[in-house]
Amino acid sequence: MSEATAPAPNPYNKNNPFLAKITENRSLSKTGSAKDTRHFIINLEGSGLHYNPGYSLGVFPKNPPALVDELIARLGLDANHGIAQKDGSTKPLRKLLLEDLTLNRANKKFLKAIAEKLPAGQKKDELSAVCANEEVLGEFVFTRDYLDLLNEFPEAKFTAEELVDNLSRVNPRLYSIASSIAKHPNEVHLTVAIVRYSTHGREKKGLCSGFLADHAELNTSSLPVFLAANKHFKLPDDDNTPVIMVGPGTGIAPFRAFLEEREVRGAKGRNWLFFGDQHKATDFLYEEEFEAWQKNGLLTKLDTAFSRDQLAKIYVQDRMRENGAELWQWLKDGAYFYVCGDAKRMAKDVHQTLIDIAVKHGGLSTEQAEEYVNKTLMKDEKRYVRDVY
C-alpha cells in the first residue's frame, strides 16, 4: 500500500483516551452471593478501535461526587476555586478532585503532611513515630482514606493548593476483554469484580470497579478508555490447535472472548475450560453461555470447581489433577495452556500442578518437568501463556 492510501493510525491511546458509552451494567452474581461481579458492555462506535481476543481495556475512573463534596466541606474549601495546571490553565477544585486525583485510599505523603501540621503535643509525636517507620506507615494508610484521616486529625487544615499537591493522581485500571469484536461489532464486554469493604466505620469501594458499578452514567459518551494489546496472550494462529483455559473468578473474561472468537471463526480445535468460584448456585459466571457451548460442541470439556459448596475447598488445580492423564495428552497433542485471574495464589498453584502432572503422567523427573513447563512450554514454544493480576 502506498503512503498516500495507508489508513491513518488510530488516534486513541492511553494519553488520548476515547470517550466511550457504557450501554449495560448487569449483575453476574446471583442473589445470596458474597460477591458483586458484573458484566459491562462498552460501546466504541466512532472510535475506529479494533481489538483481538486477549487484549485488555484501560479505563480512567472518577471519584464518587458525594465523597468529593464531603472532603471539600470538611476542609471548608471553595469547590470552584481554580487550581493552576501545568499547561497554564486553571481547573476548578471540585472537577480536579472528581477526575484527576485518587480519593479512595490515602497516601503516605498526606499523612506526613498532617504530622507536620499538627500542633506540638502527644498526637504529633505519635503520628511522627508512625511516619518514621515505612512498614507501620504503610499499614496505617492501607485501610484509611482522606476523610478517615481528617476525622482522626481535625486540627490539620489544608488550603486547596496544599490538598491537591499532597494527593496522588488517578491511574487507569486494566480489564481483560470478555468479548470477541467479531461477534459484537463496536462493543467491548468486561467482567468486573466490584471491590467493596468497610474500614473505620465507613463503607469503601475500589476506585474503578466502584465507579463502574455505582457512578458511571449509562448511554453517555463519557468513559475515557484505551486498548492495551497483549502480544502473547492470544489464540493460536492454527484454528485446529486445542486450547486449555484456566480462569477462576474474573479470570474467565478472556476465555469467553476466545470461545466467542472460535465460534465465529468456525475453528475446529478442541476447547477445554476450567472455571471456579465460591458457589455453583450464585457464582457460576456466564453459566448459560458455557452450557450452551457444551451442548453445541464448541466447548469440548468444562470442569468446574466451586470452592465453598463443601467442607473442604476444591480449586481449579484439583480438577486439573483429577484429569491429569487427559490434560497431559492434550499438551502432547500441541494444546496451548492459558491461565487468567489471581496472580498471588491461584496462578502459582496452577503452575505447580502443571509441573506435578508432567511428573506423574509424563514420567519426567521433577527437574525435567520444571524445564518442560518453564522453558519448553513457556519460553520456547510459547504455548503456556498467562494474564494474571
Ligand SMILES: Cc1cc2nc3c(=O)[nH]c(=O)nc-3n(C[C@H](O)[C@H](O)[C@H](O)COP(=O)(O)OP(=O)(O)OC[C@H]3O[C@@H](n4cnc5c(N)ncnc54)[C@H](O)[C@@H]3O)c2cc1C
Ligand atoms: C491485565 C489486567 C487485567 C485485569 N482484568 C480484570 C478483570 O477482567 N476483571 C477484574 O475485576 N479485574 C481485573 N483486573 C484488576 C483491575 O485492573 C483492578 O485492579 C481492580 O478492578 C481493582 O481496582 P479498583 O480501582 O476497583 O480498586 P482500587 O481502588 O485499586 O482498590 C483495590 C485495593 O483496595 C484495597 N482493599 C481491598 N479490600 C480491602 C480491605 N478490606 N481493607 C483495606 N483495603 C482493601 C486493596 O489494597 C486493593 O488492592 C485486571 C488487572 C490487570 C493488570
Ligand SMILES: NC(=O)c1ccc[n+]([C@@H]2O[C@H](COP(=O)([O-])OP(=O)(O)OC[C@H]3O[C@@H](n4cnc5c(N)ncnc54)[C@H](OP(=O)(O)O)[C@@H]3O)[C@@H](O)[C@H]2O)c1
Ligand atoms: N474483598 C472481598 O471480599 C473479595 C472477594 C472476592 C474477591 N476479591 C478480590 O477480587 C479480585 C477478583 O476476584 P475474583 O472474582 O476474580 O475471584 P477470586 O477471589 O480469584 O476467586 C475465584 C475462585 O478462586 C478460588 N481460589 C482462591 N485461592 C485459590 C488458589 N490458590 N488456587 C485456585 N483457586 C483459588 C476462590 O476460592 P475461595 O475464595 O473460596 O478460597 C474462588 O472459588 C481478587 O483479586 C480477589 O482477591 C475480594
